[in-house]
Amino acid sequence: RCEEMLEALDEQTRAVAEGGFTAEEVQRVKNRRRTQLALEAENPRTRLMQMLDDLEATGYVRTVEARLAAVEAVSxxxxxxxxxxxxxxxxxxxxxxxxRDWPPT
Structure with missing residues (x-):
């Protein structure tokens, strides 16, 4: 089963590398991410974790608006x-x- 999964993963990565994504696929993911960001911004603990991740990774904290702008920039x-x-x-x-043979057949 592991080899089957790896073959499927390889097939998908090749398809994406050669054909890219459609505008509809990109828009669907952007819509989902915008919704997630809105919900995360309302949760104090999650927002704090975002801020700490930003600070650790980049040295500064992005605003919610900056995060949304980053999503909008994706095409x-x-x-x-x-x-x-x-x-x-x-x-x-x-x-x-x-x-490697789990689950047993």
Whole structure:
């Protein structure tokens, strides 16, 4: 089952690298992320964790508006450009734990 999963994952990464995403797919993910950000901003603990993550990763804290602007900046083209700079196909490393034949057949 592990090999089947890896083959499916490899097939999907190749398809994305070659064909990219449709505008509809990108919009669907952006809508979901905007909703998540709105809900996260209303939760004090989650917002605090966002702020700490920002501070640790970048040295400054992004506002909720800045986070939303980052989501808005994403497009099929920006994703394609990113995948050209950081390819997801080819040799890679996958680490898994547990028996390779689980669940038993």
């Amino acid at each position: 099929a083209k920006t994703i394609a450009d990113y995948l050209k700079r950081y390819p997801i196909t080819g040799d890679g490393l996958l680490l898994s734990c547990g028996p």
